[in-house]
Amino acid sequence: MLSKSKTTELRKLLQKKYREETGLFIVEGGKSVDELLRSSLTVKGIWATDTWLSAHPQLSVAAEAVTEVELARISALTTPQQVLAVACAPRYAxxxxxxxxxxxxxxxxxxxxxxxxxxxxxxxxxxxxxxxxxxxxxxxxxxxxxxxxxxxxxxxxxxxxxxxxxxxxxxxxxxxxxxxxxxxxxxxxxxxxxxxxxxxxxxxxxxxxxxxxxxxxxxxxxxxxxxxxxxxxxxxxxxxxxxxxxxx
Amino acid sequence: MLSKSKTTELRKLLQKKYREETGLFIVEGGKSVDELLRSSLTVKGIWATDTWLSAHPQLSVAAEAVTEVELARISALTTPQQVLAVACAPRYAxxxxxxxxxxxxxxxxxxxxxxxxxxxxxxxxxxxxxxxxxxxxxxxxxxxxxxxxxxxxxxxxxxxxxxxxxxxxxxxxxxxxxxxxxxxxxxxxxxxxxxxxxxxxxxxxxxxxxxxxxxxxxxxxxxxxxxxxxxxxxxxxxxxxxxxxxxx
Structure with a gap:
């Protein structure tokens, strides 16, 4: 169950301003999140359906089960895709x-x-x-x-x-x-x-x-x-x- | 001044179903409409701002002046672009x-x-x-x-x-x-x-x-x-x- 405050917090990351303030960004969809998990980027959290979670039993990052309706609320996609992750944006100098x-x-x-x-x-x-x-x-x-x-x-x-x-x-x-x-x-x-x-x-x-x-x-x-x-x-x-x- | 019924009629063409029924489609934006006018396709009508119309004094098709607000109502674009045309869709057998x-x-x-x-x-x-x-x-x-x-x-x-x-x-x-x-x-x-x-x-x-x-x-x-x-x-x-x- 995704709390109202968490929903608000995650939705803010859809805005450039909040991404810049927090240094965080959103990664959605099975393939992209799999690539994220294989990368050296720091993952702050995962919100996923039970289906996705049961296919990923060995997660080393905090993950919360959400319904598809909850996922739709925090997603930038017209068709949300089972999983959404928040990660620290890489900074290349x-x-x-x-x-x-x-x-x-x-x-x-x-x-x-x-x-x-x-x-x-x-x-x-x-x-x-x-x-x-x-x-x-x-x-x-x-x-x-x-x-x-x-x-x-x-x-x-x-x-x-x-x-x-x-x-x-x-x-x-x-x-x-x-x-x-x-x-x-x-x-x-x-x-x-x-x-x-x-x-x-x-x-x-x-x-x-x-x-x-x-x-x-x-x-x-x-x-x-x-x-x-x-x-x-x-x-x-x-x-x-x-x-x-x-x-x- | 774009009538309410014309607005409704044009907006319908944003839907596939009505495009198929009527055989018409929408072309928007200066460059695309210029290409349309140079082509052999049949143009049924043009809705454009005064700025666009005064730059196209020699039009051979019916054109109606509309405000940017009216154009926004019939446009599929997030930023409507001065002109919208309706033309007969080519059929390639x-x-x-x-x-x-x-x-x-x-x-x-x-x-x-x-x-x-x-x-x-x-x-x-x-x-x-x-x-x-x-x-x-x-x-x-x-x-x-x-x-x-x-x-x-x-x-x-x-x-x-x-x-x-x-x-x-x-x-x-x-x-x-x-x-x-x-x-x-x-x-x-x-x-x-x-x-x-x-x-x-x-x-x-x-x-x-x-x-x-x-x-x-x-x-x-x-x-x-x-x-x-x-x-x-x-x-x-x-x-x-x-x-x-x-x-x-």
């Missing part, structure tokens, strides 16, 4: 950025689904670092966490003022634009940085000035009428694939 | 499928954002045909239309029972799986078909039996722990890029 490993840089990604999908794709293609501009959606947003499908626990997501970050870097900085060299013609190195722009306006002027190499994803769509651009998470994915593929 | 042009086949794509993004990406990479299984989300769903960013007007979206459709086809059928040949090792032809599976369960058994060639998108993520899979629209995009790139 720019000082800990691994300059030898390269990274995907995001300039103003506002859509939670796009950010989550980009983190998931980065994880798939072995990019362990994502650097977000400070106006990107916060990665502890429940919709971001949901879209990462568990990859939130494996990719370091930094937040930084991108021009400042880039001026302190000696790496090559690639940026995806609607013009530039076709991405498959570039020879990438492990420590390269790749910037993906905002959904609507692309890469901002201050960041564009730090880009050393403009690249684009050819449309091959012929000379006819075709889509003006790609979705940001799609552009990021195609670029990551193109980079990894030529590193084979 | 399987008999009109161009077997020489190839296609992207979608087996149970449920998420409107994914379907819209796949249509947009197909348009970018010059795939003019998408074939949806009958349990895919309907492409006149406002969220699908929104995510296509205007590409809904340029890509033919068919609905068919995929096993039946595939048994009637002589083309090679590629399917994306978590195993199979790395997609960059395949030599594609213009008339090939490519199947993308559902977000959670992948390609269904009856469709899998029609697949002639299993392919996968290598993760290059090393042997360590990494994401189990890619988002469906990301997998579709990487596959389309890989196909077009080797056709250069």
């Amino acid at each position: 720019v000082a800990d950025f691994d300059t030898s490993a390269g990274a995907i840089l995001l300039d103003g990604i506002r859509d939670p689904g796009n950010l989550g999908t980009i983190i998931r794709t980065a994880d798939w293609f072995g990019f362990r670092q994502v650097v977000c501009s400070t106006d990107c959606v916060e990665f502890t947003n429940p919709k971001v966490i949901q879209a990462t499908m568990g990859s939130f626990a494996r990719v370091a997501v930094f937040y930084a003022d991108l021009p400042t970050f880039l001026r302190g870097s000696t790496a090559r900085v690639f940026g995806t634009f609607l013009q530039g060299r076709p991405i498959e013609e570039v020879t990438f190195r492990r420590d390269d940085l790749l910037v993906i722009g905002n959904e609507g306006r692309g890469i901002t002027e201050p960041v564009a000035r730090c880009v050393t190499d403009q690249v684009h994803i050819p449309s091959y769509g012929g000379t006819g009428d075709h889509a003006e651009s790609l979705n940001a998470s799609v552009a990021a994915a195609v670029a990551m694939y193109a980079i990894r593929r030529q590193m084979l | 399987v008999a009109d499928f161009d077997t020489s042009a190839g296609a992207i086949l979608l087996d149970g794509i449920r998420d409107p954002g994914n379907l819209g993004t796949i249509i947009r990406t197909a348009d970018w990479f010059g795939f003019r045909q998408v074939v949806c299984s009958t349990d895919c989300v309907e492409f006149t769903n406002p969220k699908v239309i929104q995510a296509t960013m205007g590409s809904f007007a340029r890509v033919a979206v068919f609905y068919a029972d995929l096993p039946t459709f595939l048994r009637g086809s002589t083309a090679r059928v590629f399917g994306t799986f978590l195993q199979g040949r790395p997609i960059e090792e395949v030599t594609f032809r213009r008339d090939d078909l490519l199947v993308i599976g559902n977000e959670g369960r992948g390609i269904t058994e009856p469709v899998a039996r029609c697949v002639t060639d299993q392919v996968h998108i290598p993760s290059y993520g090393g042997t360590g722990d990494h994401a189990e899979s890619l988002n469906a629209s990301v997998a579709a995009a990487v596959a389309m890029y890989a196909i077009r790139r080797q056709m250069l």
Whole structure:
């Protein structure tokens, strides 16, 4: 039985303000919570149905049984999924950025689904670092966490003022634009940085000035009428694939 | 001034049932409506703010001025965007499928954002045909239309029972799986078909039996722990890029 005060407390974590105040965030769904439990992140509590709890008899963290109705009250999902966990949000300091490993840089990604999908794709293609501009959606947003499908626990997501970050870097900085060299013609190195722009306006002027190499994803769509651009998470994915593929 | 009965009538089009009954669908936002007006689709009416209307003095379709408050009442968007149009939904019959042009086949794509993004990406990479299984989300769903960013007007979206459709086809059928040949090792032809599976369960058994060639998108993520899979629209995009790139 979930108390009224606990319900209120957990519901507050759906708001960015309270997540920032407490340093906590919410992870929902069987797959994501399993990944959370396997990670090094600190789990503060679990609220789950009896079904989920009986499938997880060896839990080392405090867990409370709740009904599906109670779960619906604290969930950010339209269809709550058996389990909700609260964990301490990882803090990645720019000082800990691994300059030898390269990274995907995001300039103003506002859509939670796009950010989550980009983190998931980065994880798939072995990019362990994502650097977000400070106006990107916060990665502890429940919709971001949901879209990462568990990859939130494996990719370091930094937040930084991108021009400042880039001026302190000696790496090559690639940026995806609607013009530039076709991405498959570039020879990438492990420590390269790749910037993906905002959904609507692309890469901002201050960041564009730090880009050393403009690249684009050819449309091959012929000379006819075709889509003006790609979705940001799609552009990021195609670029990551193109980079990894030529590193084979 | 938008009448109450017109508001009710337009709001009904937010429901699949009424879209199917009337054969109409809603297009919102400046870019999407501009693409609609340039297309061959029949536009039944436009409801727009004075700002939008004064920027479009040469309209050849009936347009009514509405306030932003009125627009919010008929809009499917959280932030309505100056203009909403109602148009006749195109009907693509399987008999009109161009077997020489190839296609992207979608087996149970449920998420409107994914379907819209796949249509947009197909348009970018010059795939003019998408074939949806009958349990895919309907492409006149406002969220699908929104995510296509205007590409809904340029890509033919068919609905068919995929096993039946595939048994009637002589083309090679590629399917994306978590195993199979790395997609960059395949030599594609213009008339090939490519199947993308559902977000959670992948390609269904009856469709899998029609697949002639299993392919996968290598993760290059090393042997360590990494994401189990890619988002469906990301997998579709990487596959389309890989196909077009080797056709250069």
